[in-house]
Amino acid sequence: MPGLWQSLPRGRVTFVMTDVEGSTRLLRRAGEDYAALLQRHRVLLERTWAAWRGVEVDREGDGSLVAFASADHALAACAEAQGRIEREPWPVGMRFRVRMGVHTGLAAPRGRRYVALAVHQVARVTSAAHGGQVIVTADTAAAASPAVAGALAPLGRFRVRDFDAPVPLLQLTGHGLPGTFPAVRALPAEGHNLPRPLDALVDRDAELARLAELLPAARLVTLVGTGGVGKTRLAVEAGQRAVPGWPGGVWFVDLAPLPGPDAVAAAVAVAVGVAGVPGAEPWQDVVEHLRRERALLVVDNCEVHREEVARLVADLLSACPGVHVLATSREPLHVPGERLLRLAPLAVPERAGRDVAPAEALAAPAVRLFVERARAVQPDFDPDPAAVACVVDICRRLDGLPLALEIAAARIGVLQPADVLAGIRRSLRILRSGDTTQPRRQRTLDDLLDWSVRLLTAEERLALARCAVLGGAFGVEAATAAVAGDPADEGDLGGDPDGGVDEYLVPELVWSLAEKSLLVAAPTAGGTRYRLLQTVRDHARALAAPAEQRATARRLARWYLDRLGPEHLGGQRWVSSVAAELDNVRSVVAQLAGGGDGDGAIAQELAVVLGRYHEAVQQLREGVTETTRLAAELTAATPARVALLTALADLHLRVGELDAAERVVAEAGALRTSAGAPDWDDVGLDKAAGELAIRRRRYDHTVALAERALAADPSLRGRARMHNVLGFARFCLGDADGARKAFAGELSCCEQLGDEVLLAHAHGNLAEIELRAGSWAAAARHQRACLELALELGQQGMLACTLNVAARLAAEGGDGPDVWGTVVRLGTKADDMLRESGLVLYDEDREVTERALASARGRLGTSGFEAQQAAGHVLDVAEAVRDAERVLADVEAATSTEARAFEDGVPKPRGSSPGAASEDAAQVTS
Incomplete structure (x- = not known):
């Protein structure tokens, strides 16, 4: 009788993962009865899986993992399972709602379980769903038949952990399933006195639609986003479209020019047309004027006087039931009932300009905005493919920030796109607007960012400058490593002259910077990660002296080496961890390059991590290019450089570049004679030299080299590597038994290594x-x-x-x-x-x-x-x-x-x- 594992599907497998929503709350309510209710829900699911040929392969807590050979069967099973759970007569207050995620990927069972990337991915998809909802990846939609795929409604593209790129997610509809749910629990990759915009709004249809839903229902809606992202422009557009629905008017109040918080009430009074009585409090006049009105107040730039604005808005909402407020701010007002709408920059092409077809590039919102604004100053602007590629890179470099794009596009009147791009790469100060109607803070991007930084506390400025050393998304642990430095490393940023920030304060500082929209939060199933827009990062790095930046980079380098360094090489967990931190590691290496020998050695060790990562994931051409550049930049004569050259030689060998590999092996060998090799790469150079000799058909040379290395009692990983080349060489010499024995030794070492x-x-x-x-x-x-x-x-x-x-x-x-x-x-x-x-x-x-x-x-x-x-x-x-x-x-x-x-x-x-x-x-x- 075959075991269960033998019936598990393999190859392209569709996984379904389930999880009970609000299980902790149900447990508290049901007490001892919860176990019986949980089992009851499991029986319903098990019967459904069996009916559709699904195999339950794992059960953890109140969830389960089920494997299907057919995507159609998996989706049908999910629809039926949700229906059974919905129809089940649960006790009052004990209704079970189950979230389900579906993903299809390559997998094969190991024993009775799967150990596959697709399993981790379906778990992340499940965490994005709500109770009663079935969220499906595009991979599953592609694997389903057209009839079944037709029941999948697209939700958009989202950043989901364990996926290398943004993931299109869909929702299973029909079959009696609910049609609407709250937003997916994942970060998506986007009579009045209102000012009259001179240009059309580009690609904010989704946000406008959301505001059209929120404004009539919510008393306070706050548009939150970083400076220059277009909050004001969107609020004005939404206000203009909303005018017919507010008989009491839509009134715009700009708080940025006000000298202090005591001027806020008067500014609102002027905006709503209250003349006021000399000597009287203007705020009471505003309240009395609006008490019976149905009006919308658009309050712009609230972060300048946030506490006073929050107090007045709360008072207004309490006293005037027909008044609603649309606020723009870099951080929430924290008024009860506040609804937030976070505004992201315009979407940019995910690939560099040279890798994007012109038609695809011109459809991207950021590129469309740039081209439209460029035509405002040069009506015949019609970029050829080379110019389109430059525009794409401009948009990527400026993070899709509308203000930055508009300033850059204005330069097209006197410069070509390639010149604008070159200027931006040298300095953001090229982005200087000649539009004197704009507030001073918006005439250059630097002015805007300076203004943002001045609103921070000294500790927030210090945290921002140090987080800017990181080049990609990061978690709180990495931020702590960057921010909570040793006192000897501190620079003068207006903080405590005796030291840096206490470790326990860093999470609060990171959260505060995210609240102020200087960090972009990216919630994931494994926790929230944060990133800086490139424009913010460039500006923040200028807050610290070069020595301070290098000290932060040195702390981060040691932190990454402790977790991802060459001695930890190998295994899927290491590969996944490095993938998540690639941009950060690259940034740290770049900032340590050119430092002293100590910095050079640390940077070289991290560069080895990058080279070995490329080899592990078989991005070989990219690996050769990046590792060649790193070897040219990191030239300190250290043991770590020997390992870096060895990693480069191995990459050359993988792609068949024998002459290049031979040159690098010779250079590494000469350096090892004087500098030695690191303990964590004890036989790396011997392995590369042995494989090169095999490629050159010098098999006796490889046998002698391998036997000499093995006799020196290398590390377990070193023994595995030398058994590997010894096996090759012996077989090439016709010694099949010797080769088999060597490869068996390699296998034994690898099994011990795990x-x-x-x-x-x-x-x-x-x-x-x-x-x-x-x-x-x-x-x-x-x-x-x-x-x-x-x-x-x-x-x-x-x-x-x-x-x-x-x-x-x-x-x-x-x-x-x-x-x-x-x-x-x-x-x-x-x-x-x-x-x-x-x-x-x-x-x-x-x-x-x-x-x-x-x-x-x-x-x-x-x-x-x-x-x-x-x-x-x-x-x-x-x-x-x-x-x-x-x-x-x-x-x-x-x-x-x-x-x-x-x-x-x-x-x-x-x-x-x-x-x-x-x-x-x-x-x-x-």
Whole structure:
């Protein structure tokens, strides 16, 4: 009888995760009865999953994880489950509401559970839902049939943790499900005296629609956002559109020019047209005037006198039931009943200008605004593709801030887009507006930001300057590492001259800066992260002297090394952690470059992290480019530089650049003689030199090098790496038993390390040696283990290797057009995936694969071969993985085939040369 795990779907799996909304509240109400109610809800769900062929693979707390082979079945099950829960007669006050998330991704079971990135991703999606709601990713929508996908309503794109890019989310509708829910619990990637704007408002339709809903219902709505984001412009537009609904008028009050808080009441009186009585309190006149009116008050720039505004608004709302207030501020007013609408900058293209098609770029809201404003000063402005690319980069550099874009676009009257971009890169002071009708603070971006900073306390200014050292989104822990420095590191920013900020105060300071819109908050399932807009970051960095910035960068570097440093290399958790902090690590490295030898060594260690990350995720070309630049910038003669050069050499080897790798290995070797190598990379250079020798077919040299390194008793990771190259070299010399023994040693070390990436490579290496030796069942067994890990890690290169090995095993085995069609399709798809990832096969591996494909061409004929090749190019990755799994399973089961391949214990390979190098670059460990 097969076990449960054997029935779990694999390949492209649709996961459903559930969670009970408000479980703590229900537990408090139900007390001892809660367990029975929870079980009752579980029974309802279990029956539904079973009816739709779902398999519950995990249960934690009051939630569950269910796997489906079919996206259609998963969505149908969710709809039915929500219906059952809704119809169930729960006790009064004990109604269960369950949030559900659905995501489809590559996965394979390990035992009775899944360990896959897709599982983490579905958990994040579930956390964004509300009770009774089913939120679905675009991956699942794409996997569903058109009829089922038609019931999915788009919600927009959101930033969700564990996804590399913003995720389109959809909501399952119909089937009796509610149609409306509160906003998704994720951050989305967007008679009157009102002034008459001279330009059209660009891309604020969603915000205007939301304001149209909120203003009649909520007494106080506050538009919150950073300076220059367009709060005033949006408030004015919303006010103009709202005029017909407010018979008492829509009245605009600008608080920015007021000399002090005592002038606020008088400014409101003037705006609403109250003449007042000499000597009388203007505020009482305002209240009496508006007491019976249905009017909308638009109060702009409230952050200037926030406390006084909050007091007066609360009084007005209490005394005048028909008055509503639309406020703009960089922080909330904190008046009871206040509704917030946070205003984000205009959306910018996610890629650099050179990587975006002109039509796509011109559709982006920020680019549209820039082009429209540029045509106001140069009516014939019609940018060619090169100019459009510059405009995209301008918009990205200015974070899509409307004020900054308008000032920059005004320069098009005298400068080309490339000149504007170059000027912005040198200094934001090029952004100086000639419009004297604007308040002084809005005539340059620097003036605007200066004005914002002057409103901060000394501790807030210090925290802002230090957080600006970080280059991307960060958590409170990283902020604490940056802000709560040692007294000796402090600079003079108007704070405590004896030291920095106490550690326990940092979270409050971060929250306060976010409230004031100088930090942008990005709530995630794992906690809130924060970031600075690039324009704010540039300005904030100028608040501190270079020595102070470097001291902050040094603290952050040590903090990151403690958590992500080279001694922690390997495993999916490390890869995910580095991915979340990439921009921050890069920023820290950049600010330490050019410092003393101490700073240089720390920066080099972090640069090694960046290089090894590129290798782990197989962003090989990007890795070569970035690591080459870092090696050129970080030149201190330290052991860490030896490791940095080694990481660069390994990247060159992965993409087949042998001459470049040889030069870097020689430089690293010369430096190691004088500086030594770091303990955490004890055999790194030997490993790179050994692999280079294999590529050059100097196998004896590699054997001697590897045996010498192993005799020196290296670290566990070092032993794994040297067993790896020793295995390659011995097999290339025709010593299959020695190679098998070396690769078995590599596998044993990797298992002890618990490093999934190295372990996958080790299984792939053993698969290759067994394949070349004719031990096909063993080869299939190891390659299946490699495949399962590759699915967990989401590694395209490893998947490509599996397809390649499966194609070759199929060619070794049976006959008939179906078999040879599989060989061609898998081999073609593997080649496409390898090309996409930048990986380059050993010459011998490529020759073996080409022989298998040549045999297929002979069996199928030219037309049949080309037809299968075309099918391979368009083959879905999940389908290719399923075909490879089938081939590997069939080969592994055919143990008699393996037995016939041996006579007196001597392997007899079929169809391949035992003198070839062992494995392609994707399965070489680092």
